[in-house]
Amino acid sequence: MTDFNAQLAVELAALRKADLLRELRRVESPAGTRACLGGRELLNFSSNDYLGLANHPALKEAAVCAAKKFGAGAGASRLVCGSLAVHHELEEALAAFKGAEAALTFSTGHAAALGAITALLDRGDLLILDKLVHACIVDAAKLSGAKLRVFRHNDLNDLEAKLKWAAKQRSAVSGQRPARTLIITESVFSMDGDLAPLRDLVELKERFGAWLMVDEAHATGLFGKRRSGLVEEFGLTGRVEIQMATLGKAVGAAGGAISGSRNLIDLLVNRARSFIFSTAPVPAAAAAASAGLKVIESSEGEARRERLWLLVEQLKRVLIEASFPPPAVRAPIIPVAMGAEARAMRFAESLRKAGVFVPAIRYPTVARGAARLRFTVSAEHTAEDLAALAKALGGIANG
């Protein structure tokens, strides 16, 4: 045991020295625009609860009712005896919301990516990822055993080059079924807040006979007439083979989801190991997610989204005026480039002292030397909150 702990201590010390050590901060308050940390109340610009639903009365009520009716736990995996009515109701609502034939939910978005990608691809198949996709997609890619290529972020010329490579590989293999080529991108990128050029991407993949999976973790609830995501906003619903969503961000609950054709969902039920070999999500989570979708689809959901976009513009103005210029994003994720990890940590610390909580995002979430402050807004923020942020930023010049 002494050697065990000594070795880990060396590794932890190295992380600290590189300004890459991560520590949990204990929060004593519910999700919201205020976070109670270490006995202090901070203004929170760090959450992915974009529409302010995580602490919404309708979601909490739904969670409580489901716990009373179905219990605290689901008791087993969905394929054993855990496939409760609340899970089916959520999946029916999700399929309708996403404009898909069917949907399947997982305990997390991470599990959804792992399950779906490894169910669809094997050794001999070809997988092409945008450089900036989320870690769970990278993990799934490795686990699948598929041959992997990465294209430069949002660069369609580079994607085309990778598709040509895949076409060559594909003609060379002779398996039991034709080799598959799957492209995966996010629609709104989680750490950059920029959007994928989905229309052109769909045209390109169709030209090459490839399949497309779009991770809408940060777009679900925010884009499109029905607010189901960027795939809907761009009118591509029937042309994207695999749509992925998370239920823990704008939807306000927890979980991950895949939607698409009936055959896709039936196959996942049979092949997605993170679904099959895992206890079903607790009834409260499924019911809260259903309630979250209901709010999003209602006029209240539209009002919250409108308010969110208004706040996004106001936040950008605050950052520009404080000489922390943000990129031209159209998302509630506004990254301010810091470069060195130590610099990002220093600014985040100064902001905390000034009463504002903003995370310093560092390697391995983003590339080394590309650290940033990641500001996010929620529909629950007020003009006063932004004024307080402006004041805090004013006190710590961006030198």
Ligand SMILES: *Cc1c(COP(=O)(O)O)cnc(C)c1O
């Ligand atoms: C958060 C996130 C996930 C993982 O979802 P969880 O439900 O938090 O596990 C997947 N993809 C992207 C882009 C994300 O931001």
